Amino acid sequence: MNEQPQRNGGDLVIETLTALGAKTVFGIPGQHALGLFDALSRSSLDFISSRVENNSAFAADGYSRATGEVGVLFLSTGPGALTSLAGLQEAYATGVPMVVIASQIPLDGLGARRKGMLHQLDDQKASAANVTKFQQTVHHASGIPSAIQDAWARAITVPMGPVWVEVPQDVLLAPVMVPPVQDALAEAYPHPPREELIREAMRWLADAKRPAIIAGGGVRRAGAQAELLAVAEELQAPVLCSPGGNGAFSWDHELSLQSWAEDRFVSEVMEDADVLMVIGSALGEVTSNYFTLEPRGKMIQIDAEPRVLESNTPALGIRADAREALKFLDEEMRATGFKAQASWHGQTPQQVVAQTLAKVQGRLDAQDLAKERKFMADIRAAVPSEMQTFWDMTIAAYWGWSCWDAKDGEFHSAQGAGGLGFGFPAAIGGAIGSKQRVLAVSGDGSSMYSIAELATAKQHQAPVTWLIVDDGGYGILREYMEGAFGKATATELARPDFVALAQSFGIPAQAVEPEDIGTALAEALKSDGPNVIVVRTLLKMFAPTHL
Structure with missing residues (x-):
């Protein structure tokens, strides 16, 4: 009878990820992470071995974007961890949920400068602080499941993004007597809008003659396409998608200004709106047409990331998940019998959209x-x-x-x-x-x-x-x-x-x-x-x- 191998901290990592629903892991093996990869061999997880850690991060990012699942990335200590950072910056900036498991030097070397310790950094997780939502070092094998479960919940909570959990080499190799992880639950913390802010937005929109919408990547990530469509049609508002929001609103819809954010004719429509609603976008460099966009009316900005609210343009800032906020608006409009008053200087919004897109094409023709x-x-x-x-x-x-x-x-x-x-x-x-x-x-x-x-x-x-x-x-x-x-x-x-x-x-x-x-x-x-x-x-x- 073959004796089963002794389970260790690496097994707890793999078991927890599997219980949370992970199916695929990206990364590259490393000296301090060997216990993690040995445990991987005893699991059902698929491992995709890249050739450069930065590309492993991009691959986990692409996996998450394509599937809507959490991307999982395994990194080795020091050079491997540092090489991934540019890829993680993209995931962080775009709001892609990822769980990063990085190895570390043994516990007794943490915080010290041990001569000759391969791959050692003074503070590895500090290196990741600018490109991840959260960083933690696990000091005991028994703490691995809770740390990963908590990190997973942070990754999927809006604003979504990558999180960093590092486990020292000896913790990964430490024998454990606890039974295998059977289940793990990580739920996103809800971020509904504050009611008084949504109702204030409703008052603005009820009086609007020229409402317009800019839909950003937050609409896509929230899966709020149906809610955006309902609100846009109820408002009779032209919709411009940012580059990150491309696909949030149908290209062929009669209210769609598509994604021509870098076009001055489109910028003029947004500026002419008496109420401009920006949803899931920081209204950053490209979406604001390189910071030349100057709305003349009121602006409502809805975003799950509080740091972007009103950061570039004064607005009624509403911290909320895009889908929750749009759903609330839709329900309020239906409950109050909302009637759109859209009239763009005597033209319908559909006419304004058609004329603007024709101007865009004319500019390109020239x-x-x-x-x-x-x-x-x-x-x-x-x-x-x-x-x-x-x-x-x-x-x-x-x-x-x-x-x-x-x-x-x-x-x-x-x-x-x-x-x-x-x-x-x-x-x-x-x-x-x-x-x-x-x-x-x-x-x-x-x-x-x-x-x-x-x-x-x-x-x-x-x-x-x-x-x-x-x-x-x-x-x-x-x-x-x-x-x-x-x-x-x-x-x-x-x-x-x-x-x-x-x-x-x-x-x-x-x-x-x-x-x-x-x-x-x-x-x-x-x-x-x-x-x-x-x-x-x-x-x-x-x-x-x-x-």
Whole structure:
């Protein structure tokens, strides 16, 4: 009879995560985390081994975005933990729920400078303080289940985000006599709006002749699309989606201003509103058209993150989950027999929306952008309506923020923190989590941040089509510098033969001309496993609309 291995602190980590509903874990093994990974071998959890910890963080982020579940990330001590921070910054800025389990040096070295202790940091969790909601070090194996359960609850409580739990090496290896963790419950703390604030907002909206709505990523994360639709129709209010909110409101709805937040014509509609309601958005740099948006009417701002309320524009700030607040508004409107009074200087809101979108298209028609517009349209036509897409900080993504109709899928980009390298590893996580093919879009510069993950995609046969738009450098920075200084410096890049490199990993790859991207994508998206398409072309941005 085979003797069962002695359970230890690592087993408690794995058992608790499993009881909380985790199915997949991302990360890279490390010396101080070996007890954790040994316990992983005795579990049903799937482990996705990335090649760089930053990309592991992006993958866990993409998994969470694609599935609506909590992303789980395992990190080793010191260099491994630090390497993940840029990826965690994106999750933190965008409000993606993640639980990070990091190893630590043994307990007797904490807070000391033990000579020769590999990977040691003076205060590891302090390094994560700027990019996670919460940090904790567990000092006893018996405290592991409660620590992880509490952290999970914090991760899913709005404003959602990553949380950090670190467990020293000897605590992971410590034998435990307690029985296996059978169940664990982590519930989000509710954040309903305060009634007097919602009722004050109702009074403003009842008198509004020109109400308008900006819907941010908080609407999407709250799953509040139906509630937003109901309130917008009751108010007869035009709706603009921020880049993070793209998909919160139907692109084709007669009240939809789509996502043209960087367009001056759209900004003018928002400024002309006598009541502007901003939901789930900080009204930050891009959504405010680079801080040029100056509402002339009253503003209501609803957000789960109290720090963003009224941070850029005076407003009636309401701290609340977007869905809870919109549901409350909808119920109040129905209960009070609310009647919309919308009249935009003698025009209907539908007429204002149609005219504004026509002006947007006219502005684009006046610029030499035929190649860019066709390129983006061809990609959109080739991608199935339900497919999720993941975009790096590249010129194609900057276009996508404004012109990409998410349809029945989801549009994911790294505009929260704006770091490079998000697209491909996040897409790997999204594809593994959703078990559906996804599209990743990168530039040649950003693709080099995550090129090692070709090995991960191949190892796990992730159904990802990776489109690399190769313009020979950091294209958007080149354009910014040329516009500001008349010349670009340090933006040009040597790069590999991306097709040959992908093929060396055993991944199908091809180079195509810009005019053939639609056909090539449609074919690649029908394939199994990972594949790569490279397009060499120089794309331009539409002219700044805030000047």
